[in-house]
Amino acid sequence: DAMVIQNPRYQVTQFGKPVTLSCSQTLNHNVMYWYQQKSSQAPKLLFHYYDKDFNNEADTPDNFQSRRPNTSFCFLDIRSPGLGDAAMYLCATSAGTSGGHEQYFGPGTRLTVT
Amino acid sequence: DAKTTQPNSMESNEEEPVHLPCNHSTISGTDYIHWYRQLPSQGPEYVIHGLTSNVNNRMASLAIAEDRKSSTLILHRATLRDAAVYYCILSMDSNYQLIWGAGTKLIIKP
Numbered sequence: 001d002a003m004v005i006q007n008p009r010y011q012v013t014q015f016g017k018p019v020t021l022s023c024s025q026t027l028n029h030n031v032m033y034w035y036q037q038k039s040s041q042a043p044k045l046l047f048h049y050y051d052k053d054f055n056n057e058a059d060t061p062d063n064f065q066s067r068r069p070n071t072s073f074c075f076l077d078i079r080s081p082g083l084g085d086a087a088m089y090l091c092a093t094s095a096g097t098s099g100g101h102e103q104y105f106g107p108g109t110r111l112t113v114t
Numbered sequence: 115d116a117k118t119t120q121p122n123s124m125e126s127n128e129e130e131p132v133h134l135p136c137n138h139s140t141i142s143g144t145d146y147i148h149w150y151r152q153l154p155s156q157g158p159e160y161v162i163h164g165l166t167s168n169v170n171n172r173m174a175s176l177a178i179a180e181d182r183k184s185s186t187l188i189l190h191r192a193t194l195r196d197a198a199v200y201y202c203i204l205s206m207d208s209n210y211q212l213i214w215g216a217g218t219k220l221i222i223k224p
């Protein structure tokens with residue numbers, strides 16, 4: 001049974017047209033993460049929530065925003081997608097943030113910008 | 115931040131053991147060693163993690179050097195479904211971040 005669900009799996013948007021990606025989890029984990037993964041690269045952390053506390057990575061562009069309305073759901077908003085934002089976007093969860101906690105990843109949403 | 119170094123790719127025969135090495139010479143005393151794998155077109159999947167002692171689970175074994183500057187992920191009997199990119203990752207006990215290596219692409223030959 002899927003524990004971290006991402007919708008849609010594939011998203012096509014136009015240059016500059018806002019897009020929202022969604023993630024839901026059935027694990028009741030406190031922490032939710034958003035990663036960006038480009039071809040043949042390791043995932044890059046964009047931001048994370050610990051409960052409702054939002055934590056932005058220093059090098060995450062302002063173009064990327066996130067919302068977490070409740071424990072189960074988290075959204076990634078890209079306000080004005082550029083061609084360089086085409087990538088796989090991965091959502092992950094964990095029960096805590098210390099080093100011993102594993103992260104559970106969703107299948108990802110592949111974003112294409114035309 | 116401590117970093118990990120892995121071979122770009124490795125090949126192995128089906129039904130044979132696979133040893134995937136990782137160097138992390140700048141690891142600190144509270145860094146955990148994690149391994150995740152990523153199958154094509156899927157999200158990463160947790161494999162195993164450890165701090166100082168060797169660890170076993172249903173998927174794999176993790177052998178950690180005594181000085182903790184290197185580790186080896188052991189798949190005891192590789193199948194075609196184990197073909198993936200394997201990431202060796204460090205995770206500080208006091209920090210949420212996973213410090214990802216570049217990954218090793220494991221190719222399994224039938």
